[in-house]
Amino acid sequence: MNSFSFDLIHHDSKLSPFYNRSKTESERSKEAFIRSLNHFNSSMLIDAKYSQSDLTVGDYLMNIYISKPNIQQLVMPSMSSGLTWIGCGSCSSNCESQHRSLYDPKLSKTYAGILFGSKVCKYLQGTQREKSNVCQYKYRYGYKKVSSGLLGTESFYLKSPDRREKIFTNIVFGCDELHEGDFQDGVQGVAGLGQGSFSLVSQLGKKVGEKFSYCLVEEYLDCSSKIRFGSDLRLYNPDRQRKVKFEYSPPDPNYHLNLEAISVNGEIIKIPNKKHDMIVDIQTSLTSLPSHIYNEFIAKFKKQLGDITSIQHPEHGTCFLKRELLDPNSPIVVFHFSHPLLFYGDFRVNPTTMFQEIVDYMCLTIVPIEGVSVLGNRAQVDVQMIFDLSSSSLTFAPLDCVDASY
Numbered sequence: 001m002n003s004f005s006f007d008l009i010h011h012d013s014k015l016s017p018f019y020n021r022s023k024t025e026s027e028r029s030k031e032a033f034i035r036s037l038n039h040f041n042s043s044m045l046i047d048a049k050y051s052q053s054d055l056t057v058g059d060y061l062m063n064i065y066i067s068k069p070n071i072q073q074l075v076m077p078s079m080s081s082g083l084t085w086i087g088c089g090s091c092s093s094n095c096e097s098q099h100r101s102l103y104d105p106k107l108s109k110t111y112a113g114i115l116f117g118s119k120v121c122k123y124l125q126g127t128q129r130e131k132s133n134v135c136q137y138k139y140r141y142g143y144k145k146v147s148s149g150l151l152g153t154e155s156f157y158l159k160s161p162d163r164r165e166k167i168f169t170n171i172v173f174g175c176d177e178l179h180e181g182d183f184q185d186g187v188q189g190v191a192g193l194g195q196g197s198f199s200l201v202s203q204l205g206k207k208v209g210e211k212f213s214y215c216l217v218e219e220y221l222d223c224s225s226k227i228r229f230g231s232d233l234r235l236y237n238p239d240r241q242r243k244v245k246f247e248y249s250p251p252d253p254n255y256h257l258n259l260e261a262i263s264v265n266g267e268i269i270k271i272p273n274k275k276h277d278m279i280v281d282i283q284t285s286l287t288s289l290p291s292h293i294y295n296e297f298i299a300k301f302k303k304q305l306g307d308i309t310s311i312q313h314p315e316h317g318t319c320f321l322k323r324e325l326l327d328p329n330s331p332i333v334v335f336h337f338s339h340p341l342l343f344y345g346d347f348r349v350n351p352t353t354m355f356q357e358i359v360d361y362m363c364l365t366i367v368p369i370e371g372v373s374v375l376g377n378r379a380q381v382d383v384q385m386i387f388d389l390s391s392s393s394l395t396f397a398p399l400d401c402v403d404a405s406y
Contacts, residue, residue, distance in 0.1 A: 002231050086175065216380055242344050266332075
């Protein structure tokens with residue numbers, strides 16, 4: 001079996017090191033909402049106490065092992081980063097909350113610095129010469145997040161589904177010495193899942209194929225979601241396969257899809273010129289649309305629900321009175337993406353995660369946000385997603401991610 005898997009730990013699940021049992025579901029929903037707004041630029045209102053908080057960490061975490069001797073690192077898998085970076089050196093503050101050992105390249109037998117004049121250093125934008133002629137980098141990813149430090153290579157240790165361990169040597173990564181942008185104590189870095197030569201997917205692809213796949217479960221369940229890397233990834237439900245093409249516009253590592261239309265119970269919302277850019281993201285909870293598309297979408301959505309009370313919540317978008325939302329079956333929402341010939345590009349938004357409960361209201365997990373449109377992780381729950389960088393294609397199909405032996 002030429003694949004390797006990791007547990008994806010939701011920030012708010014009981015398996016997370018950051019789980020706080022004293023928080024209510026409404027409080028967790030609010031924090032997930034704020035993380036979504038902070039992950040990409042947003043014009044929506046944010047409480048001042050959240051805008052500069054540690055909530056920008058994102059929704060999912062995973063453990064990887066690097067160096068010899070092995071050091072476990074808790075990292076954030078990021079589809080908006082084309083570079084993997086790990087915090088280096090000793091902790092400077094809140095050391096008691098650093099629940100993982102910090103990585104020190106001086107103690108590793110497998111670390112090697114990358115010289116300034118090398119091809120690798122020249123390829124990455126924003127590099128400069130360090131005193132010892134080592135390549136110094138400054139890498140921007142996401143929104144107002146910057147990792148800077150020294151570029152090097154290291155051995156990564158990955159485990160396959162049958163628990164076999166495989167060593168991947170000479171993986172290019174950033175040894176982060178100064179991170180700009182809020183990052184939660186205890187998280188040691190970022191696993192770059194974006195496009196580009198230095199992403200973890202591309203580098204592993206030289207040995208196991210440039211594919212990765214994930215299947216997300218509800219965060220309240222006592223089990224982890226899964227992410228896998230490898231050339232032998234296949235859909236569990238091939239008869240329900242959908243396939244779309246994603247674009248790569250260097251140096252932007254994100255996975256861009258073209259949205260042609262949206263339907264609500266079969267009623268079509270046309271996109272001007274059948275062209276609207278939407279990013280697929282694993283760290284953003286909510287799905288977002290610009291107001292000129294969202295307004296038409298929400299009008300058709302309300303029409304399908306009938307005459308029930310709705311409000312426009314400043315922090316949660318469109319919400320409905322819980323006592324009036326009697327029918328548990330929400331309207332069927334489908335995003336129609338551009339697709340290759342002989343395939344369909346219809347992505348049905350998971351109806352069970354269409355709403356989130358906020359006190360007396362049920363609020364939509366599709367919100368109006370100016371800026372980048374995002375297909376968030378709530379819409380992707382119980383959908384097997386396979387990204388193939390070699391063919392620039394995303395293949396997906398519905399799947400019970402709990403029962404599947406992923």
